[in-house]
Amino acid sequence: MKLFIGNKAYSSWSMRGWLAVKQSGLAFEEATVPLFDADWDQRRQGDEFAAGGGKVPILWEDDCVVWDSLAIIEFLADKVGRDVFWPKDEQARAMARSMAAEMHSGFANLRRELPMNVRKQYPARQLSAETVQEIGRVLSTWAHARARFGGTGKFLFDRYSAADIMFAPVATRFVTYSVPLPGFAATYVEALYTHPHIRQWIEDAQNEDWTIEKYEQEVAA
Known part of the structure; x- marks a missing residue:
């Protein structure tokens, strides 16, 4: 398999796709494509990106292509077993899928x-009322999942799952912008940051040679 991703410092959707492939345990080749550089518009028109409309991440296995992070999770779950990605309990699995889908489509x-x-x-810093409301929604779903299905584990549904993969980039945003978090959420974010796959992604990002200037400036409220 070959996974095309964007810059590890900035690309949240690439992070989700990459974490999914790492979670599968399958061997893959990683190809990082610098986003928005001088060659980006031309590069994204290449055949390897066509199926996904020029976006990353995109996963190839021979002639099989999967784009979109959530689709990559489901494709890999079919290959290695759904229990690798989703809780075994039916009610927990239903909630995990709902949370992953909401993360996928919401929180603009x-x-x-x-x-x-x-x-x-x-x-x-002060955030807009709309963003504060969305942060509240994230935290309430985290609290609900932990209360009902967190068990003795550190993650949303006891063991690390696709729901954690989908929310990992949000956790990095909370750290980047010093968003105040209640104790349970701060503990969960710390757990994500100590997961070996997430730690590796963040460490790799520190060693990237390129920057995107618009993402290097603090965004005004």
């Missing part, structure tokens, strides 16, 4: 106002 204000950059940390 949070994404816009707090763009991902795992190499930076800014002081806390």
Whole structure:
């Protein structure tokens, strides 16, 4: 398999796709494509990106192509077993899938106002009411999952799952922008940061040679 991803410092969707392939345990080749550089518009028109409309991540296995992070998770779950990615309990699995889907389609204000950059940390600042509301929604779903299905583990559904993969880039945003978190959420974010796959992604990002200037400046409220 070959996975095309964007810059590890900035690309939240690439992070999800990459974490999914790492979780599968399958061997893969990783190809990092610098986003928005001088060759980006031409590069994204290449055949390897066509199926996904020029976006990353995109996963190839011979002539089989899968784009979109959530689709990559499901493709890999079919290959290695759904228990690798989703809780075994039916009710927990239903909630995990709902949370992953909501993360996939929602939280537009949070994404816009707090763009991902795992190499930076800014002081806390006032956020828009819309973003604060979305952060509240994230925290309430985290609390619900932990209360019902967290068990004795460190993650949303006891053991690390696709739900954690989907929320990992949000956790990095909370760290980057020093978002105040209640104790349970701070503990969960710390657990994510100590997971070996997430730790490797963040460490790799520190060693990237390229930057995207618009993501290197603190976004004004």
